[in-house]
Each structure stands twice: as structure tokens, then as C-alpha cells.
Amino acid sequence: MSAATPTDTTPGTEVVTHRAGYARALRSEWIKARTLRSTWILVGFALLAFIGLPVLVTGETTVTDPAEGAVAAMHAIFTASDFVLILVAVLGALLTTSEFTTGMARNTFTxxxxxxxxxxxxxxxxxLFALGIAVVGAVATFFALGDKLSGAASLDFGNAEMVKVLVVSLIGYVVTAVLAASLGxxxxxxxxxxxxxxxxxxILPGILLSVPSDIANWVGAIMPGVAASAAVNTEPIDPGTIFLTPGAGxxxxxxxxxxPFLAAMAVLKARDI
Amino acid sequence: MIEARDLTKRYGSKTAVDHVTFTVQPGIVTGFLGPNGAGKSTTMRMILGLDKPTAGQVTVNGKPYAKLVTPLSEIGALIDAKGVHPRRSARQHLRAVAATHGISDKRVDEVLDLTGLTEVAKRKAGNFSLGMGQRLGIAGALLGDPKIVMFDEPVNGLDPDGVLWVRQLARRLAENGRTVFLSSHLMSEVQQTADHVIIIGRGKILADAPLQEFVRAHAREGVLVTSPDAGGLAEAVKAAGGTVQAVDHRERISVTGIDAREIGRIARDNSLWLAELRDESTSLEDAYMHLTAEETEYRAGVPTGKTDTAKEASQ
Known part of the structure; x- marks a missing residue:
């Protein structure tokens, strides 16, 4: 902490400054993110898709086993994730790319x-934005689906498989956000x-998993979305099908x-701004 | 204080800054001069730790920039007025920068006021004119009340009021013991503001001297005389030992070897009509042009000389 005396550029009081590290960079980044209208437009569209799509496509449940039903219900809540994750990625990417495209990076890193x-x-x-969208979206979707998640299709937080679907989904949101910011x-x-x-x-998972090549199939199997499905998979894997085990997923x-985060860290430190 | 030692930056085979050594002292305004592409901005980016030197080092108040704990209180820099997110308001931009050092919103409002941006503080920075952008950059530089201010081409795009304001600000900051380092390609501007000049050309330091000393050493001395009796005056001046050169206008001559005061006396003694008498030996622009002309001559001279080429070949 350093303090300066009132002088030519300080009419009145002294200017107090504090160590510039992670905690204050976090505050700065929060101000930057929330003072751009584009951030809130993306959050709005993400929530709209998150809640709207399940409401449109979820039908009355046909399952009778409550254990299966709870997992299906959780999947139903996260129906829109493929689309929402793209918006989360755009948000994460803009946090870093906009620094370089606008020249703000020079201010940020000085x-x-x-x-x-x-x-x-x-x-x-x-x-935090990714988790915020996922949690707010999931809770809102739960209420929006209402009766469709009743009876055998009710959520059950004592059901380990269902909780796993929830946790892996939330991890997927965070991973996508960090991946996008790092790629940026x-x-x-x-x-x-x-x-x-x-x-x-x-695009890639569909193509890579369908072509008759083991290498392409493997690359397809480790795409983030496919790995996330593998992580919550409960079906036995057919011998001969290339698919990760839940742990590997x-x-x-x-x-x-x-x-990507470590790569971005190394590149950011090495390159000129 | 900024100290650069052997500072070098190469991009591929192109050397932008070539073994540059200089010190920027506190309490005075130091002008950093050179044509576009001479290496001014690259040098400034290295001072701020944005670009890594290929060789050599530069310190800010004794430390490499990356080691500064509160960089904004050590050095405030304006290096690119357009380096702001265009869709964020000026005030929010400054708040985001201030947050990195825990600087209060009150200080943000102070620098907005100081730079005359209070009324437009809520407008998006992208809608700012170049001059307003420069003011916003200067506001950001002053946030941490820094010991050093470094402005790259600060008067670019400013109206005459703004130019005067920057000049007074720089003077005031220096008078209060701060280090002030300004780059410019506008000689007349630097002449009115700086106490010391560092001149860079093709990545090399060509001169590093107090302004007056530099001007005296390099300016073509001369007095511009306008007189309806130019012919007679030229004769009298030559008789007194001066050298006379004709200028574009037939009533005007340029005199070297005799100062303005003496020319005035000669005119009076010969009853010659003197319309204007202007001492031209104090122009930084002249000195700068003279210096760079020497440089160009020197560079151009080497490869064409046959003996030099032969010597190079034999080495």
C-alpha cells in the first residue's frame, strides 16, 4: 500500500493504491463484464433457450421407475445445453478476445x-457466469416444467445417478467457459x-463418430460434449464401440x-501484448 | 525515473530498437522525438512490460515493470487513445482500471473532472472524438497519482485549447518533481514543453541533451532579415564579415556569422530600412532537420564510396 500527498493531480485528498493482484483483477474484470450490454444480451438469450427449449419439447413422462425417472427429469432440465453452451462459450471468448480486438489489453496489462x-x-x-446461467436456468426450468416432473419423473436428490448428471452438467458449463476464454x-x-x-x-462429434476410422472415432470420443455424455453414461458399452468409461469421460x-488454460497461461506470458 | 540500458527489440530480421541507453530524469519534461516508425512506441511498450526486449533492460523507478507492486502509482501511461472498449462508458472504463489498484470511485470522478470529461463520462468511449479519447487516456494515466507520466503523442487530435492544456499539465507535473516523458513528432510542440530531448531514428539514439544545448549544437545559425533595401544591407553585412544567402523573397536575406543585434546596428549606421529581423537559430525543428540530414548523408555516403566497399569486401 502506498499513499501520496495531495498534489497537482489530486485536488484535495491523497490517492491510496493497493497491490495489483488476482483479487483486484477479479473486481476489475467483473466491472468490465457487467458494464457491457452484450454480456446481458448473451445471458438473456442463454436463459431463454435454457428454459424455453425444455418447455417446448418435454412431453408427459412414460417412465414408471422413479430412479430412471429422476435421471430422465434431470436430463430434461438440461435439454438445451448444446445451444446454451455455445452462448456460454461466446461470453467466455469475448472476455479475452475483446481485450485484443479493442486494444484494451494494453490498459489491462499495464x-x-x-x-x-x-x-x-x-x-x-x-x-461464474456459466454457473449462474446453469443454476438459474435449471431452477427456472424445473418450475417451468411443473407437472411434467411429477410422479415417477420427480427429481430425487437422494438418487446418486441423478446428482451425477447435475454435477457433470455444471462441470461442463464451467469447462466450456474456461476453454473459450483460454482459446480466446x-x-x-x-x-x-x-x-x-x-x-x-x-459439428465434429457427429462426423468423427460416424466415419469408419478408429482414429477419427477416438478423436470424436474425446470431444468435450461426448466426454460429458460418457461421464454420465449408465448403459453398458458395446464391445467394438469407441466410447469413454464414465471415469475417463x-x-x-x-x-x-x-x-487449454495452462497453454493460454504460457502463451500469454511469453507473447507481446 | 526511467532507465533503459542496451534496450533492443527485433521483430524477425527487422530491428525496431537497437541497443538504446538513456535515462529519463524527474523534475523535468523530457521529449522523445523521432519520425514515425523510429522506435518510439516500441520503446514505450517495453518500458511498460507489454513487449519483451530482445536484449537489454529497462527499469521504472529502479524495478522492471513486471515487479512493480502498484504500477499505476509509479507510472501513468497514455500509449494508445483508442485502446478502450468502444461500448463501455468512459467512467466505467476508468472504474475497471481503478479497481485493479483498489482506487476509489471518488478518484475516478476527480480525474474525469481534471480532464474535463465529467459531462461525457456516461457516454460510450467508442463515440468519443480523437481528442476526447486522448483526454480519457490521460485521465487513466493520472488515476494512481503516478510519480512518472509517459504520454505517446499526447496532443494528437487535440484542439488548440487541449494542446495548451497538455502543455501546462506536463509543466505542472514536472515542477512538482515528477518524471514527465512525452513522445512526439511535432517539433514546435516539444520545443514549447520540453527541457530535455532524446532523439531516436531508425531505432538508435541520435541525441540525448538539454533542449537548449541540443538546439545550439545542431541548429543552423542564422538571422532572417526582411528589408526593402535588402541589396544594400547585404553589401554592408558582407563588409562586416557576415555571410549572406538569398531567400525565396527578394526583400529577404538570411545572415550567418553576425547576430541580430549587430545587423540592426549595421542597418542603422547605413540608414537602411529594416522591416523584420528574426533570430532563427533557436528552432528545434531546424536542429532536428539538420541532425537527421547529417544522419542521412552519413548513411548514404558509406555504401557508395568505392574504398569503403572495397574495405568491406576485404573484411
């Missing part, structure tokens, strides 16, 4: 020279980052956040 702290703060903000640092381009995420989330899913 204010906080610890580049790792800035990236960690951005990843935290991206994760690596590519420094909004379009490039968003295209990459759309390809990984929506969860590990691969988390790796999709950790590895």
Missing part, C-alpha cells in the same frame, strides 16, 4: 502486469474462437479446461 492473475480472473468470471487468448480472435467451439461442440472433460 494496470496488472501479472498476466497469469489477469487470465485467472477472466477464467473465474467466465466460470491463444487465437486473439472472436470469430476464430467461437467457430472452433461450435465445431467441437456441434469426466477426466477428459476436465482436461478440456485445464490443458
Amino acid at each position: 494496470a496488472t502486469p501479472k498476466r497469469g492473475a489477469v487470465l485467472a480472473a477472466k477464467a473465474t468470471i467466465a466460470s 487468448v491463444l487465437l486473439r480472435s472472436s470469430v476464430g474462437t467461437i467457430f472452433t467451439i461450435v465445431a467441437m461442440q456441434l 469426466l477426466a477428459v472433460l476436465i482436461a478440456w479446461a485445464v490443458l
Whole structure:
């Protein structure tokens, strides 16, 4: 902490400053994120899709086993995730790419020279937005679906499989946000980052899993969305089908956040701003 | 204080900054001059730790930038007026920067007031004119009440009021013992503001001296004389030992070797009509042009000389 005396640029009082590290970078990033209208437009559309899609497509339940029903109900709540995750990715990507596309990065990294702290703060903000959308969206969807989640299709928080679906889904949201923010640092381009995420989330899995090539199938199986489904899979895997076990699925899913984040950290520290 | 030692930056095969050594002292305004592309901005980015030097080092108040605990209280920089998110309001932009150092909203409002932006503080930075953008950049630089201020081309896009304001601000900051480092390619502007100049060309320091000393050493001395009796005056001046050169206008001559005071006396003694007498030896622009002309000559001279080429070949 340092304090200056009142002088030429301080009419009246002294200017008190504090160490520029992660905690204050986090506050700064929160101000940056919430003072852009685009952030709230993305959050609005994400919630609209999150709640709207299940309401439109979820029918009356046909399951009779409450254990199966609870898992199905949780899946129903997260029906829109494929689309919502794209919006979460756009939000996460813009947190980092906009720094480079607008030139704000020069202000950001002169204010906080610890580049790792800035990236960690951005990843935290991206994760909090992702979790916020997922939690608010899930609760709102639960109420919006109302009677469709009753009887055998009721949620049951004593059901370990159902809780696992919830937890893995939330992890998937955080992973997508961190992945997008990290890719944004690596590519420094909004379009490039968003295209990459759309390809990984929506386009590549379908193609890679259907072509008759083991290598392509394996690459398809480790795409984040596919790994997330593997993590909550309860069906036995056919011998000959390339699909990750639940444990491996969860590990691969988390790796999709950790590895790009570490790569972004290394690149951010090494490159000129 | 900013200290650069052997500072070098290469991009591929192009050397933007070439073994540059200089010190920027507190209490005075130091002008950083050079043509576009000379390496001014690259040097400033290295001072701020944004670009890593290929070789050498630069410190801010004795420390490399990355080691500063509260960088905004050490050095405030304006390096790119457009480096602001265009869809964020000026005030929120400053609040976001201030938050990195826990600087209060009150201080944000102070710098807005200081830079005359209070009334437009809620407008999006993208709608700002270049001049308003410069003011916002300066507001950001002053947030932490820094010991050093470093402005890259601060008067770009400012109206005459703004130019005067920047000049007075720089003077006031220096008078209060701060280090003031301004880059510009506008010589007349620097001449009115700076006490010391560092001149960079093609990545190398060409001069590093007090302004007056630099001007005296490099300016072409001369007195511009306008007189309806220019012909007679030229004769009298030559007789007194001066050198006379004709200028574009037939009533005007340029005199070297004799100062303005003496020329006035010669005119009076010969009853010659003197319309204007202007000492031209104090122009930074002249000194700068003279220096860079020497540089160009020197560079151009080397490869064409046959002996030099032969010597190079034999080495």
C-alpha cells in the first residue's frame, strides 16, 4: 500500500493504491463484464433457450421407475445445453478476445502486469457466469416444467445417478467457459474462437463418430460434449464401440479446461501484448 | 525515473530498437522525438512490460515493470487513445482500471473532472472524438497519482485549447518533481514543453541533451532579415564579415556569422530600412532537420564510396 500527498493531480485528498493482484483483477474484470450490454444480451438469450427449449419439447413422462425417472427429469432440465453452451462459450471468448480486438489489453496489462492473475480472473468470471446461467436456468426450468416432473419423473436428490448428471452438467458449463476464454487468448480472435467451439461442440462429434476410422472415432470420443455424455453414461458399452468409461469421460472433460488454460497461461506470458 | 540500458527489440530480421541507453530524469519534461516508425512506441511498450526486449533492460523507478507492486502509482501511461472498449462508458472504463489498484470511485470522478470529461463520462468511449479519447487516456494515466507520466503523442487530435492544456499539465507535473516523458513528432510542440530531448531514428539514439544545448549544437545559425533595401544591407553585412544567402523573397536575406543585434546596428549606421529581423537559430525543428540530414548523408555516403566497399569486401 502506498499513499501520496495531495498534489497537482489530486485536488484535495491523497490517492491510496493497493497491490495489483488476482483479487483486484477479479473486481476489475467483473466491472468490465457487467458494464457491457452484450454480456446481458448473451445471458438473456442463454436463459431463454435454457428454459424455453425444455418447455417446448418435454412431453408427459412414460417412465414408471422413479430412479430412471429422476435421471430422465434431470436430463430434461438440461435439454438445451448444446445451444446454451455455445452462448456460454461466446461470453467466455469475448472476455479475452475483446481485450485484443479493442486494444484494451494494453490498459489491462499495464494496470496488472501479472498476466497469469489477469487470465485467472477472466477464467473465474467466465466460470461464474456459466454457473449462474446453469443454476438459474435449471431452477427456472424445473418450475417451468411443473407437472411434467411429477410422479415417477420427480427429481430425487437422494438418487446418486441423478446428482451425477447435475454435477457433470455444471462441470461442463464451467469447462466450456474456461476453454473459450483460454482459446480466446491463444487465437486473439472472436470469430476464430467461437467457430472452433461450435465445431467441437456441434459439428465434429457427429462426423468423427460416424466415419469408419478408429482414429477419427477416438478423436470424436474425446470431444468435450461426448466426454460429458460418457461421464454420465449408465448403459453398458458395446464391445467394438469407441466410447469413454464414465471415469475417463469426466477426466477428459476436465482436461478440456485445464490443458487449454495452462497453454493460454504460457502463451500469454511469453507473447507481446 | 526511467532507465533503459542496451534496450533492443527485433521483430524477425527487422530491428525496431537497437541497443538504446538513456535515462529519463524527474523534475523535468523530457521529449522523445523521432519520425514515425523510429522506435518510439516500441520503446514505450517495453518500458511498460507489454513487449519483451530482445536484449537489454529497462527499469521504472529502479524495478522492471513486471515487479512493480502498484504500477499505476509509479507510472501513468497514455500509449494508445483508442485502446478502450468502444461500448463501455468512459467512467466505467476508468472504474475497471481503478479497481485493479483498489482506487476509489471518488478518484475516478476527480480525474474525469481534471480532464474535463465529467459531462461525457456516461457516454460510450467508442463515440468519443480523437481528442476526447486522448483526454480519457490521460485521465487513466493520472488515476494512481503516478510519480512518472509517459504520454505517446499526447496532443494528437487535440484542439488548440487541449494542446495548451497538455502543455501546462506536463509543466505542472514536472515542477512538482515528477518524471514527465512525452513522445512526439511535432517539433514546435516539444520545443514549447520540453527541457530535455532524446532523439531516436531508425531505432538508435541520435541525441540525448538539454533542449537548449541540443538546439545550439545542431541548429543552423542564422538571422532572417526582411528589408526593402535588402541589396544594400547585404553589401554592408558582407563588409562586416557576415555571410549572406538569398531567400525565396527578394526583400529577404538570411545572415550567418553576425547576430541580430549587430545587423540592426549595421542597418542603422547605413540608414537602411529594416522591416523584420528574426533570430532563427533557436528552432528545434531546424536542429532536428539538420541532425537527421547529417544522419542521412552519413548513411548514404558509406555504401557508395568505392574504398569503403572495397574495405568491406576485404573484411
